Amino acid sequence: MLDYLPPLNEHNLPYPDTMHPIVVHFVIAMVLFAVLCDLIGYFTKNPRLYEVSWWNLFFATISIFIAVIFGQIEAGLAQPYPAAVDILSLHTLIGWSLSGILAGITAWRxxxxxxxxxxxxxxxxxAGLVLAGIVFFQVYLGDLLVWVYGLHTVEVVKATREGFFQ
Incomplete structure (x- = not known):
C-alpha cells in the first residue's frame, strides 16, 4: 500500500512544504480581526463592523477544519523526537478543541x-476575548514546534532519519 503514496521530501512531506501554517495563518488573522471588529463596533456604535466580523468568523470556521486536517497529516509525518512530543500533543488537542469552540461561537453569532x-x-x-486568548496560546505552541523544536525543517528531518534523536 505504501508503494502508492508519493515519496517524502527533505521536509518529510509528500508535497513541497508545510500547508498547515499557510492555512492556519488565515484562521488566526480572521479570528483576531473578527474580535477586533466586534470590539471597535461595540465601542464606536458602528454595527457595520459586526457584519465584517460575522463573515470573518464564518470563513475562519470553515478554514480551521482545513487547517486541522493538514495539521493532523503533518503531525503524523513529523516523527517528533521525545522533547517535542508533549508540545505537539497539546497543540493537537487545543487545535481540535479550538475548531469546536470556534464553530460554537460562530453558531452563537x-x-x-x-x-x-x-x-x-x-x-x-x-467569549471573543477568550477565543482570542486561546488562539494566542495556540500560536505560541505552534511557534515552539517550528522555531524551537524545528519540526519539518530540513536539518531536524535529516537528523531524525539518521537516528540522531533515538
Whole structure:
C-alpha cells in the first residue's frame, strides 16, 4: 500500500512544504480581526463592523477544519523526537478543541445576527476575548514546534532519519 503514496521530501512531506501554517495563518488573522471588529463596533456604535466580523468568523470556521486536517497529516509525518512530543500533543488537542469552540461561537453569532444584527451582547464580546486568548496560546505552541523544536525543517528531518534523536 505504501508503494502508492508519493515519496517524502527533505521536509518529510509528500508535497513541497508545510500547508498547515499557510492555512492556519488565515484562521488566526480572521479570528483576531473578527474580535477586533466586534470590539471597535461595540465601542464606536458602528454595527457595520459586526457584519465584517460575522463573515470573518464564518470563513475562519470553515478554514480551521482545513487547517486541522493538514495539521493532523503533518503531525503524523513529523516523527517528533521525545522533547517535542508533549508540545505537539497539546497543540493537537487545543487545535481540535479550538475548531469546536470556534464553530460554537460562530453558531452563537449566527443566532445573535439573525435576531438583531445591530446589537452585540457583552457576554459575546467576552467569549471573543477568550477565543482570542486561546488562539494566542495556540500560536505560541505552534511557534515552539517550528522555531524551537524545528519540526519539518530540513536539518531536524535529516537528523531524525539518521537516528540522531533515538
Amino acid at each position: 449566527y443566532i445573535i445576527r439573525s435576531r438583531n444584527p445591530k446589537v452585540l451582547p457583552i457576554p459575546f464580546l467576552g
